[in-house]
Amino acid sequence: MTHLRRRPALLAAVPLAVTALLAAADPALAAGGVGAPGVGDPCFPLAGNGGYHVDHYDLTVRYDPVSRRLEGKAVLTARATQRLTRFDLDLHGLKVTGLTVDRAEARHRRHGQELVVTPRRALRKGERFRVTVAYSGVPGPVTDPDGSLDGWIPTDDGAFVASEPQGAMTWFPANNHPTDKSSYDITLTVPEGRTAVANGVLLGQRTAHGKTTFRWRQTEPMAAYLATATIGKFRVERFTTRDGVKVYNAVDPREAGAAAPVLKKLPSVLEWESRLFGRYPFRAAGAVVDRAPQAGYALETQTRPVYDRAPDLGTLVHESAHQWFGDSVSLTSWKDIWLNEGFATYTEWLYAEQHGGDSAQKTFDALYATPAGDELWAFPPGNPGGENIFGTPVYARGAMALHALRTAVGDRAFFRVLRAWAAEHRHGNGTTAQLERLAERLSGKELGGLFRTWLYARGKPNVSQKTR
Ligand code: TRP
Numbered sequence: 001m002t003h004l005r006r007r008p009a010l011l012a013a014v015p016l017a018v019t020a021l022l023a024a025a026d027p028a029l030a031a032g033g034v035g036a037p038g039v040g041d042p043c044f045p046l047a048g049n050g051g052y053h054v055d056h057y058d059l060t061v062r063y064d065p066v067s068r069r070l071e072g073k074a075v076l077t078a079r080a081t082q083r084l085t086r087f088d089l090d091l092h093g094l095k096v097t098g099l100t101v102d103r104a105e106a107r108h109r110r111h112g113q114e115l116v117v118t119p120r121r122a123l124r125k126g127e128r129f130r131v132t133v134a135y136s137g138v139p140g141p142v143t144d145p146d147g148s149l150d151g152w153i154p155t156d157d158g159a160f161v162a163s164e165p166q167g168a169m170t171w172f173p174a175n176n177h178p179t180d181k182s183s184y185d186i187t188l189t190v191p192e193g194r195t196a197v198a199n200g201v202l203l204g205q206r207t208a209h210g211k212t213t214f215r216w217r218q219t220e221p222m223a224a225y226l227a228t229a230t231i232g233k234f235r236v237e238r239f240t241t242r243d244g245v246k247v248y249n250a251v252d253p254r255e256a257g258a259a260a261p262v263l264k265k266l267p268s269v270l271e272w273e274s275r276l277f278g279r280y281p282f283r284a285a286g287a288v289v290d291r292a293p294q295a296g297y298a299l300e301t302q303t304r305p306v307y308d309r310a311p312d313l314g315t316l317v318h319e320s321a322h323q324w325f326g327d328s329v330s331l332t333s334w335k336d337i338w339l340n341e342g343f344a345t346y347t348e349w350l351y352a353e354q355h356g357g358d359s360a361q362k363t364f365d366a367l368y369a370t371p372a373g374d375e376l377w378a379f380p381p382g383n384p385g386g387e388n389i390f391g392t393p394v395y396a397r398g399a400m401a402l403h404a405l406r407t408a409v410g411d412r413a414f415f416r417v418l419r420a421w422a423a424e425h426r427h428g429n430g431t432t433a434q435l436e437r438l439a440e441r442l443s444g445k446e447l448g449g450l451f452r453t454w455l456y457a458r459g460k461p462n463v464s465q466k467t468r
């Protein structure tokens with residue numbers, strides 16, 4: 001049970017030559033009414049933007065899998081957090097064909113991934129405003145610092161849309177950072193015979209003139225990278241769980257045989273996780289099982305993870321755990337990515353432990369037995385850098401950190417911490433420092449040494465520090 005998400009072979013790291021562009025969070029700019037081009041994330045300096053928050057995205061997207069052309073309209077309802085004479089959205093590629101702010105045409109220009117908008121009049125601090133962007137083109141994925149692809153990834157029958165960490169901007173203009181969470185309406189139109197799956201609840205579906213439109217609604221707050229619009233020839237299954245959660249599964253028929261026995265367990269996995277972590281955070285659930293070798297990984301898209309192929313049970317447990325840890329409780333900064341991946345991986349260990357497999361201690365011991373030169377110990381998971389956010393230490397040593405915490409505080413306090421973490425930051429954001437304070441509060445123990453050892457210290461931790 002120590003497997004990682006399958007990931008594509010790593011290409012050479014692409015150097016980030018954007019630091020120069022970085023006026024993020026520059027107080028001089030903010031005072032002049034200019035929104036920053038990034039939220040100041042050290043891993044992805046241009047991700048997100050300063051000066052406003054988006055409350056709601058209303059996305060209308062048409063896609064033709066043959067020509068691979070996309071036509072989109074995005075209506076963002078936002079609030080200015082400062083006076084704004086100018087602000088940025090994130091958008092990669094595609095052509096902007098029209099842009100209004102509160103119905104008035106607004107000047108705009110492109111600068112790399114920044115779509116720079118100058119509204120006709122300045123927005124006041126606290127003012128609500130509406131941005132409408134019409135755009136079109138042939139979308140494609142972005143290449144991450146680790147060489148993997150994310151965003152709009154065309155497949156042989158549609159597109160696999162998995163946008164962690166940066167790809168949301170490949171298919172809609174966004175405030176592309178997990179600190180800005182919003183509700184979404186996503187309306188997708190595709191040729192009849194294809195299915196277009198987004199997040200949340202399916203409000204309706206209609207076919208006319210050879211095209212089918214799917215209307216999706218994601219009510220609970222969602223980070224942009226967790227939005228999907230995965231399109232293909234799918235078999236659909238719908239039902240409601242005993243807890244009233246609406247399940248919508250879409251499966252590529254080529255993967256259906258292998259997927260069926262695993263997907264059958266989704267309700268029981270969600271029930272088991274709800275007992276462990278507290279109530280499931282969303283009104284909808286499900287899975288999209290695609291055939292997307294171009295991606296090579298699964299992603300915990302909110303309410304409805306996307307799988308690049310039929311998942312095994314461990315992967316289903318992992319992506320489901322992310323609904324609490326990553327989706328409901330989101331990162332504040334990408335450097336804390338272990339809060340997502342360590343928790344999801346540790347959930348796999350717990351699932352095995354409670355379902356007749358290896359104990360978490362046994363899994364921990366097997367990993368701890370790997371030699372100090374192993375890639376598991378290549379860097380500490382607490383601040384891995386943009387090129388390492390999906391590296392082995394983030395998943396495996398991140399899970400080991402949680403196991404070390406459990407050993408130090410005992411099962412009672414440990415499981416209380418997991419539940420309290422999910423409850424106190426539900427539909428919000430969290431940081432490693434906040435988790436540490438919570439664990440200290442609930443256990444009455446000083447845990448600074450343990451967090452430092454497992455998350456921030458270079459090299460293989462000394463075994464005597466394993467649990468304290
Ligand atoms: N967060 C995903 C998971 O663990 C994995 C993932 C997303 C990923 N994007 C990636 C892995 C890019 C490697 C490369 O479920």
Ligand code: ZN
Pocket residue numbers: 005318322340341344
């Ligand atoms: Zn994960």
